[in-house]
Amino acid sequence: MLAEWFPHERTWMAWPGPNPTFDNAAGLAEAREAWAAVARAVRAYEPVTMVVGPGQSEGARALLGADVELVERELDDAWMRDIGPTFVTDGAGQLAAVDWTFNGWGAQEWARWEHDAKIGAYVADLAGVETHSSRLVNEGGAIHVDGEGTVLLTETVQLGPERNPDWSREEVEAEIHARLGTTKAIWLPRGLTGDYGEFGTRGHVDIVAAFARPGVVVAHVQPDPAHPDHELCKGIVAQLRAETDAKGRPLEVVEVPAPTVLKDEDGEWVDYSYINHYLCNGGVVLCGFDDPRDEEAAEIFRGLFPDRTVTLVDARTIFAGGGGIHCITQQQPKV
Template sequence: MAWKMPAETAPHERTWMAFPRTGLTLGDDAASAEEAYAAWTAVAHAVAEFEPVTMVVDPSERERAARMLGSGIEQLQAPLDEFWMRDVGPTFVLDDERPGVLGAVDWVFNGWGAPQWAEWEKSAGMARFVAEQSGSELVSSLLVNEGGAIHVDGEGTVLVTETVQLDPSRNPYADKARVEAELARTIGATKVIWVPRGLTRDYEDMGTRGHIDMVATLPAPGRILLHSQGNPEHPDYEVSRSLHAFLETQTDAAGKPFEIVQLPAPETLRDEDGFVDWSYVNHLVVNGGVIACGYGEERADALAAEILAEAYPGRRVVTVDARPILARGGGIHCITQQQPALPAPKGGVA
């Protein structure tokens, strides 16, 4: 077997999501809950303009999901607590040696390092459920990891963060060599780039401790889209500058230095909880499109859409208000997980 994770820009079969349910992430009042339901639903409908969407729904939310999502989005029932599908679901891979085989990597999920507030026991089984429903071959892993903690270019390069995979609350016995060996086995990584850290807010109690998909992504081999905070009053001003300097020293799996494209942050610096981690890097690439985070800032949202359109030629950028998602700890990329399309059979019919 030669498992390999395709780039997000490769053709998709569908996108997987999980519908919100009662719990800490949803919110503690009716208005907050409704805000979350509406945000997840808006993303699902935006993605469905480009490719099929399958939404996993906890039985307690079956009626609400059916009403809000409508008949155009497939709904499957399964128990869940957390509903960040990028992290609780599997990472899909293809087998270079068996072109018709889809794999699903089942990372260990422990609620982003087992913080006291997290509930993950039900969603820890989501990767196996999705693998079964998608007809995938399960690729078991003992690495505590999440889909939002890796970004690949489809040609062997993977971006990770030192504070995630080497987090003692996730992998207390891991070192870089062990992590790299497991990423080679499960997703075909031949070059692991260890980004030093993530955004400031991500290190608060309800953060992921540095997920890469808030910081940088690989729109194409040899290119990096990097979050750029331009206001010196924000702590991520220094973070983004230091990450830019670090990435300038790195090369991809082919040995080539990166072209770094800066993706400026919105102008908003703070919300009621402190400095925001609003990032346009946290977008989802779909068939023929890009689903981008919007923050209610006309100029900044438009500039981000322009940069994303240039980074992904031929794709239509659709911006969805992501503020209710960011307020709960993630963005559009965090609540979605792409399932790659199987490659077409080689040769024709005689």
């Protein structure tokens, strides 16, 4: 699996439709506006293809504009990072796709996945690449690679009883390495507190830590001791600083402070995170929260990616549904 900063052929996304994640007309309308804002931001840098539920293309076109490609297919939800394929390459210019087993983020009560479980193979077919199916229950938001052999994972996802109850750590690692071409897995103990709520993923790594380049990781930190992620993040940062990557390099960890908001309007702890960004050709699409720390985070990412333009897009509606900008995008690398 190539790292996200390698050139892309395009970005794949999925259009929000009526489902439990967006449980009323106002919620669905807001979600569609938020997804469209991300799609337009990405489209400034590379082509975007949006998978849209049958009969929803006209409404999607009105919000997305003329230059986002639409394809219709039955959908259950709208998180392309998790339901789409993971594109991989043989290193000689041949692209393929890994189609993980998807079960609604651990067969959650509210989730439906009859159609979403087929989207990985469908997108791979549209991309014209061979599909390799995996029995491992996994999602794209639960892995992050450096393109040089290292993968970040979290114990509560791939090793959680809701996903792979009969798999050992060794078996999970073997399957991950076989599919991604990685050789070293760094296991974080868990994800952010808010990610274990009703619409959470039970610990996806892509709101906790991500590679910015080989040997360099951006990590979420919660400066406020009142938030339960404060101590968790301190421990994760310490762990990452003690790790080496697949090539034996000590990891450099760049801390990215969380937004100042601690709870949502329902009084639940938020997992707002700038780590859930998306790298596209020449750009960084960064989660914004109308927060005093938005610009601080943007400056950190400008320093990490001086040759890319950083674009902030309001991600609060997306986070209310259980994810962020990285969660609704999936890159197809150019090989």
